[in-house]
Amino acid sequence: MASTQYKLPTLAEARRQVFATIKYALVVAGGIGTALPFIWMVLSSFKTNADIGRIPMHWFPAEWVPQNYAKVFEIMPFARFYLNSIIVGVLTTLGALLICSLAAYAFARIRFFGRDIMFMLILTTIMIPWWVTLIPAYLVIRQLGWLNTYQGLAVPGMLNIMGIFLLRQFFRTIPPDIEDAAFVDGANRLQIYARIVLPMAKPALLTVGLMTLMGSWNSLVWPLVISQHESMQTLPLGLAVLANLAGWVRHETGALLAATFLSILPIVIIYMFLQQYFIRGLALSGLK
Amino acid sequence: MASTAAESGGGLVARVRARLPVTNRRDNIAGWLFISPVLLWILVFTAYPLISSLYLSFREWDPLFTDEYVGLPNYAELMEDRIFLTAYRNALVYAAITIPLGLVWGMSVALAVQHIRGRAFFRALYFLPTVTSSVAIAIVWSFAYQQDYGLVNSLLRYVNVQGPNWLGHTQWALLSISLVVVWAGTGFWMIVFLAGLLDIPPEYYDAAKVDGATGWQSLWRITLPLMSPTIFYYITNALITVWVQFEIPFVMTGGGPANATLMPALHLYREAWDRLKMGYASAMAWVMALIIFIITALHFGLSRRWVNYDR
Numbered sequence: 001m002a003s004t005q006y007k008l009p010t011l012a013e014a015r016r017q018v019f020a021t022i023k024y025a026l027v028v029a030g031g032i033g034t035a036l037p038f039i040w041m042v043l044s045s046f047k048t049n050a051d052i053g054r055i056p057m058h059w060f061p062a063e064w065v066p067q068n069y070a071k072v073f074e075i076m077p078f079a080r081f082y083l084n085s086i087i088v089g090v091l092t093t094l095g096a097l098l099i100c101s102l103a104a105y106a107f108a109r110i111r112f113f114g115r116d117i118m119f120m121l122i123l124t125t126i127m128i129p130w131w132v133t134l135i136p137a138y139l140v141i142r143q144l145g146w147l148n149t150y151q152g153l154a155v156p157g158m159l160n161i162m163g164i165f166l167l168r169q170f171f172r173t174i175p176p177d178i179e180d181a182a183f184v185d186g187a188n189r190l191q192i193y194a195r196i197v198l199p200m201a202k203p204a205l206l207t208v209g210l211m212t213l214m215g216s217w218n219s220l221v222w223p224l225v226i227s228q229h230e231s232m233q234t235l236p237l238g239l240a241v242l243a244n245l246a247g248w249v250r251h252e253t254g255a256l257l258a259a260t261f262l263s264i265l266p267i268v269i270i271y272m273f274l275q276q277y278f279i280r281g282l283a284l285s286g287l288k
Numbered sequence: 289m290a291s292t293a294a295e296s297g298g299g300l301v302a303r304v305r306a307r308l309p310v311t312n313r314r315d316n317i318a319g320w321l322f323i324s325p326v327l328l329w330i331l332v333f334t335a336y337p338l339i340s341s342l343y344l345s346f347r348e349w350d351p352l353f354t355d356e357y358v359g360l361p362n363y364a365e366l367m368e369d370r371i372f373l374t375a376y377r378n379a380l381v382y383a384a385i386t387i388p389l390g391l392v393w394g395m396s397v398a399l400a401v402q403h404i405r406g407r408a409f410f411r412a413l414y415f416l417p418t419v420t421s422s423v424a425i426a427i428v429w430s431f432a433y434q435q436d437y438g439l440v441n442s443l444l445r446y447v448n449v450q451g452p453n454w455l456g457h458t459q460w461a462l463l464s465i466s467l468v469v470v471w472a473g474t475g476f477w478m479i480v481f482l483a484g485l486l487d488i489p490p491e492y493y494d495a496a497k498v499d500g501a502t503g504w505q506s507l508w509r510i511t512l513p514l515m516s517p518t519i520f521y522y523i524t525n526a527l528i529t530v531w532v533q534f535e536i537p538f539v540m541t542g543g544g545p546a547n548a549t550l551m552p553a554l555h556l557y558r559e560a561w562d563r564l565k566m567g568y569a570s571a572m573a574w575v576m577a578l579i580i581f582i583i584t585a586l587h588f589g590l591s592r593r594w595v596n597y598d599r
Binding site for chain 1: 312315316317318319320322323325326327329330332333334335336337338340341344351393396397399400401404410411412413414415416417418419420421422423424425426427428429430431432436437438439442445471474475479503528531532534535538539542553556557560561566569570573574576577580584
């Protein structure tokens, strides 16, 4: 260890350089490894099926065939899947923002009997593995006659415990003086929540909204048990069902990849523009 | 004294308010009204299902015909269900691959990217799989693992290695799936680790350098001990998520070949919705919950020995 001190500065410098290069190489290699499957997916979605299966694999289409994208709509009710995903995603997100922000506001600002116990109780429900509640939750939806309906798909997902926690933390940072002034002017709790607190909490609402939307857009298990009719399937479910049909995959690889690409596109685009909200939301959310 | 009380009128009001009973009637009503929607959701979709699934786990139950109390036999049957045991053995192997690999790889990338130019770009790139649906990832990777024209074997061919039939071979399928999960999770954990790394005061490293510590020594004596709460969080999360993995095997292999990639959650789903044995599947769910609970409790108990919360 002591020997390092006596090394020539140039040598230490060289060592540092080598180390920096290794670090860069690691990051770049990992980055390429992350990007390649996506790049392959996009490029292959423009290949003919024979072209995709060519051995050895080649990166660029021998002939660019955008027809795969038209075929997507012929071989499955893709537009319907898309519409379903959008409706369920929007309903879930708006519902979650409403019920979570109401509760979060109460936990942050209102002193009511049993508040702290209720808050702890609600937080601990995060620890319950959701496979335990899945079967009876499905039976509840079935009992309500909500199988194959948008409300059946969207309503349970509106409960976002992490969202309540994040919003409460944010509401606590809003100076109470502003609310006190409104109280003096005769405003009630609901008015303060709707007109003062919510508008100030836009960044936090955006974070929680994006988390919820992403969760809903990407979820498979709940739609899998709720949507038995093809007309009520969401994008991940529709694609998963089609990908599991072995014969179909072999014959329409290009179209399946085109559909997969189209299915992730909205979230990826939103992510590109609102990156920091995604990263903050997910980094803060303990148990995804 | 009188003048100070008059001056600090606001403070006095606040102090009096603090002495009063912490709650009043209007606030009680308002508070409970505000949280009532969330309570309704929890009652209907968490609390009732929790009790109901325990009840179901002691019964032979399907949504159409059967409803009959059987008691413990569901649980006894599980212990003899070879497929159930296979699913848990697979999950153990899967945990043994994904947890250490995800930690080492995620941490390495976070350490490497920490002071690099273009950090924001790489962070955004690595995070991309996190915002992508598991189904899309599974579809793309099931082609990437294809034996002849797949991406993985094509890349291996560049270096003259003939890759196996990744998903079709019992020896490789579970490893293949585990690697996809690590690949998909890297970006998320890199960001969590990066947040932890950036929290470490740079003076610590400066002091170590003055004392002649090498970078390697700094890593082991400063970085990792100070990162222990973040690592603890990673492991806590991983110990829960390994048992509930569903999407990747469901889409990529359907649990095959020969149950080599069957996971507890996938098995539970099949019993409940393909075979409609919902009582039996509820018993499976409770065993899963119990395992998660025990492992998490052990993990928390052991954490006192290595997690360092004082900074």
